[in-house]
Amino acid sequence: MSIITLLTDFGLQDEYVGVVKGVILSINPAATLVDITHGVAAQDVHQAGDILSAAFNYFPKGSIHLIIVDPGVGSGRSIIGLRLNGHLFLAPNNGVLTHILDRYDVEEIVEVSNGQYFLNPVSQTFHGRDIFAPVAAHLCLGVELKAMGPAMPEKKALRLQTERPQIDAEGVLKGKVVGVDRFGNLITNISLNHLEPLSCQKQGRVLTIKAGKTAIQGLAEHYSQVAKGEPLAIMGSRRCLEVVVREGSASQALNLKKGDPVLVYSSAVESPTRNTE
Amino acid sequence: MSIITLLTDFGLQDEYVGVVKGVILSINPAATLVDITHGVAAQDVHQAGDILSAAFNYFPKGSIHLIIVDPGVGSGRSIIGLRLNGHLFLAPNNGVLTHILDRYDVEEIVEVSNGQYFLNPVSQTFHGRDIFAPVAAHLCLGVELKAMGPAMPEKKALRLQTERPQIDAEGVLKGKVVGVDRFGNLITNISLNHLEPLSCQKQGRVLTIKAGKTAIQGLAEHYSQVAKGEPLAIMGSRRCLEVVVREGSASQALNLKKGDPVLVYSSAVESPTRNTE
Amino acid sequence: MSIITLLTDFGLQDEYVGVVKGVILSINPAATLVDITHGVAAQDVHQAGDILSAAFNYFPKGSIHLIIVDPGVGSGRSIIGLRLNGHLFLAPNNGVLTHILDRYDVEEIVEVSNGQYFLNPVSQTFHGRDIFAPVAAHLCLGVELKAMGPAMPEKKALRLQTERPQIDAEGVLKGKVVGVDRFGNLITNISLNHLEPLSCQKQGRVLTIKAGKTAIQGLAEHYSQVAKGEPLAIMGSRRCLEVVVREGSASQALNLKKGDPVLVYSSAVESPTRNTE
Numbered sequence: 102m103s104i105i106t107l108l109t110d111f112g113l114q115d116e117y118v119g120v121v122k123g124v125i126l127s128i129n130p131a132a133t134l135v136d137i138t139h140g141v142a143a144q145d146v147h148q149a150g151d152i153l154s155a156a157f158n159y160f161p162k163g164s165i166h167l168i169i170v171d172p173g174v175g176s177g178r179s180i181i182g183l184r185l186n187g188h189l190f191l192a193p194n195n196g197v198l199t200h201i202l203d204r205y206d207v208e209e210i211v212e213v214s215n216g217q218y219f220l221n222p223v224s225q226t227f228h229g230r231d232i233f234a235p236v237a238a239h240l241c242l243g244v245e246l247k248a249m250g251p252a253m254p255e256k257k258a259l260r261l262q263t264e265r266p267q268i269d270a271e272g273v274l275k276g277k278v279v280g281v282d283r284f285g286n287l288i289t290n291i292s293l294n295h296l297e298p299l300s301c302q303k304q305g306r307v308l309t310i311k312a313g314k315t316a317i318q319g320l321a322e323h324y325s326q327v328a329k330g331e332p333l334a335i336m337g338s339r340r341c342l343e344v345v346v347r348e349g350s351a352s353q354a355l356n357l358k359k360g361d362p363v364l365v366y367s368s369a370v371e372s373p374t375r376n377t378e
Numbered sequence: 379m380s381i382i383t384l385l386t387d388f389g390l391q392d393e394y395v396g397v398v399k400g401v402i403l404s405i406n407p408a409a410t411l412v413d414i415t416h417g418v419a420a421q422d423v424h425q426a427g428d429i430l431s432a433a434f435n436y437f438p439k440g441s442i443h444l445i446i447v448d449p450g451v452g453s454g455r456s457i458i459g460l461r462l463n464g465h466l467f468l469a470p471n472n473g474v475l476t477h478i479l480d481r482y483d484v485e486e487i488v489e490v491s492n493g494q495y496f497l498n499p500v501s502q503t504f505h506g507r508d509i510f511a512p513v514a515a516h517l518c519l520g521v522e523l524k525a526m527g528p529a530m531p532e533k534k535a536l537r538l539q540t541e542r543p544q545i546d547a548e549g550v551l552k553g554k555v556v557g558v559d560r561f562g563n564l565i566t567n568i569s570l571n572h573l574e575p576l577s578c579q580k581q582g583r584v585l586t587i588k589a590g591k592t593a594i595q596g597l598a599e600h601y602s603q604v605a606k607g608e609p610l611a612i613m614g615s616r617r618c619l620e621v622v623v624r625e626g627s628a629s630q631a632l633n634l635k636k637g638d639p640v641l642v643y644s645s646a647v648e649s650p651t652r653n654t655e
Numbered sequence: 656m657s658i659i660t661l662l663t664d665f666g667l668q669d670e671y672v673g674v675v676k677g678v679i680l681s682i683n684p685a686a687t688l689v690d691i692t693h694g695v696a697a698q699d700v701h702q703a704g705d706i707l708s709a710a711f712n713y714f715p716k717g718s719i720h721l722i723i724v725d726p727g728v729g730s731g732r733s734i735i736g737l738r739l740n741g742h743l744f745l746a747p748n749n750g751v752l753t754h755i756l757d758r759y760d761v762e763e764i765v766e767v768s769n770g771q772y773f774l775n776p777v778s779q780t781f782h783g784r785d786i787f788a789p790v791a792a793h794l795c796l797g798v799e800l801k802a803m804g805p806a807m808p809e810k811k812a813l814r815l816q817t818e819r820p821q822i823d824a825e826g827v828l829k830g831k832v833v834g835v836d837r838f839g840n841l842i843t844n845i846s847l848n849h850l851e852p853l854s855c856q857k858q859g860r861v862l863t864i865k866a867g868k869t870a871i872q873g874l875a876e877h878y879s880q881v882a883k884g885e886p887l888a889i890m891g892s893r894r895c896l897e898v899v900v901r902e903g904s905a906s907q908a909l910n911l912k913k914g915d916p917v918l919v920y921s922s923a924v925e926s927p928t929r930n931t932e
């Protein structure tokens with residue numbers, strides 16, 4: 102298997118992504134290169150971790166995933182080589198792997214440090230080109246992960262603090278917007294697991310989703326259940342709750358952005374919407 | 379042949395395009411994936427149809443074209459599998475195939491419904507990942523189109539109303555801007571066929587193209603015929619009339635956008651330009 | 656070897672890049688296509704030349720590089736086929752090859768004119784599709800460069816005037832910003848060679864980099880040497896001096912853009928910064 106995926110904050114206006122690919126293909130011309138995205142906000146390690154977690158499992162086992170969102174490039178931060186759920190990952194040790202480390206058992210983890218597989222010289226500003234690309238290409242050629250550096254204790258892998266949705270004393274689940282996609286859909290950190298304790302079996306009650314000043318009753322099955330321009334709540338492509346405006350941008354219509362709270366609670370059906378703020 | 383093209387409104391900031399490619403490569407690692415564009419305006423079925431029509435024939439016969447601009451995802455809308463002019467197409471039945479259905483004879487058309495080739499489960503928000511990608515990958519592996527679902531009467535394929543340029547009683551051809559490209563070029567729906575009845579054989583007369591307040595006399599052969607910053611009219615890359623500003627943006631300079639009218643008529647050479655509005 | 660790279664100002668919102676790839680794959684389905692970038696500013700031949708020069712050497716020898724930034728398309732401008740440092744290049748004869756012609760010995764240079772390898776008909780607006788793509792595909796199949804047209808005297812290759820950094824009578828090196836990347840980093844035209852005459856061996860003196868109203872003392876080794884939001888100067892990924900704001904945009908913070916001057920001079924350590932303008 103010879104798939105290498107790329108997940109970076111490089112954008113597409115410069116030569117950076119092309120150069121990384123050139124280095125890989127110089128070492129392994131048979132590698133299949135796939136962009137996950139290069140549109141991560143500059144230095145946004147949280148966003149990159151969310152996207153990695155949402156995407157990697159759709160690639161074949163044996164794929165090698167490069168995650169290059171690396172504000173600490175050139176400093177003392179180490180580079181992790183990780184095997185987990187049959188996939189390989191190369192990433193700076195800055196917390197971008199938090200979600201997948203939380204979710205899967207580590208199969209192998211090394212600190213990438215064997216300069217034999219790096220470009221020479223190694224710059225202090227572009228390890229994507231000088232370290233990540235050539236190491237990935239060699240792994241893809243069949244070099245073993247352990248050749249890249251010494252085993253690393255798993256606890257040395259940096260973890261980001263991630264705020265999980267919590268149910269407060271009044272039974273309100275407090276989550277938040279973790280991403281706004283191209284369509285303006287508001288992606289939250291609320292999964293089905295978080296909603297289960299709130300599930301409304303009782304007659305006359307329904308889940309209410311409060312995003313900004315808008316309250317939405319019930320989860321939709323598909324976008325077409327409401328009129329164009331109307332908001333709805335739905336379990337989205339990442340299997341998390343999303344607040345969406347049909348054929349419009351929820352972010353614009355509801356004036357909400359990344360980091361803003363989204364509340365879920367059980368309420369009486371057809372209660373007046375809470376638009377009193 | 380193993381080329382799969384992708385034409386979507388997903389943009390490139392999220393993981394959506396990468397995930398679709400991951401699913402395809404998980405089923406058929408040998409597929410060659412080519413992006414036509416992911417920059418279609420959100421839910422703009424007309425734009426996607428124009429782009430598909432302009433692009434698909436430059437790919438080899440046997441290519442499989444995925445068109446995922448799908449405002450009705452998760453609703454009752456069906457999915458079309460189509461063979462035409464030696465190419466295969468997978469698209470929601472929402473009119474995005476109108477132009478190519480108008481232009482070519484259908485060789486085979488099915489309603490894609492055989493869940494055996496879908497991911498399991500199928501979400502209500504991301505059929506690109508759960509249906510289009512795996513079906514394309516299987517077609518690319520050699521599974522026959524008819525295995526994907528029952529034959530579909532061609533008339534059940536939804537057609538968009540497309541406004542064609544018309545010549546009015548005074549001999550004025552009325553077309554419109556159907557797209558503005560990266561350069562700010564104004565792409566119209568006027569082809570050479572539409573211009574033929576106006577063709578100016580008579581001495582002293584010339585085709586005049588009126589876009590906004592600007593009147594342009596004659597069709598240019600290439601951009602360099604006018605000075606930098608000056609407007610010209612030319613048969614463009616899609617073999618349709620374009621209004622262009624040399625090394626500038628016609629959209630900005632002429633203050634025109636998609637949907638705005640463009641008129642063509644025969645007039646006396648060197649008549650004063652009609653800038654009197 | 657079958658790598659073809661693409662460097663254009665087409666952007667990604669239209670079908671243009673996809674169409675070029677379709678034409679190549681129709682002729683040579685085994686070609687490996689890699690985007691360097693399609694984000695060059697419209698018609699910006701200087702920027703394309705800088706990017707080409709920074710990127711091409713990271714690809715394997717034998718790669719074919721298409722540079723399609725072509726304001727003169729359809730006019731009399733010729734098309735160059737060039738072999739140099741083991742790489743092949745196809746570009747309009749508009750100066751985009753200046754840097755690489757300055758830096759390497761020409762191995763072979765032809766004027767691409769053999770219509771046998773072009774699409775038929777050739778449009779006046781899209782030679783990327785009609786000439787560059789099919790010629791690259793045939794070269795990639797093993798057709799020799801000399802088959803594409805007659806040998807061209809090297810002096811007929813158009814050169815751009817490029818302003819090089821100069822040291823003035825007072826010992827101040829005057830360079831300028833030649834690019835702003837996705838991160839807002841200010842890329843200058845100042846390389847280590849230019850800095851050498853200024854090198855500060857004397858005790859108590861240091862290189863000072865002046866960008867807009869900000870003076871920075873000394874070259875940093877990596878971004879983390881300053882606090883977040885602070886500026887630094889560093890030899891960047893292109894091996895040229897860059898002015899950077901850690902985890903921020905230097906272009907925004909310092910209010911500088913392409914073309915603005917950057918000065919370097921030797922000064923006493925810890926002199927007050929020159930913010931008096």
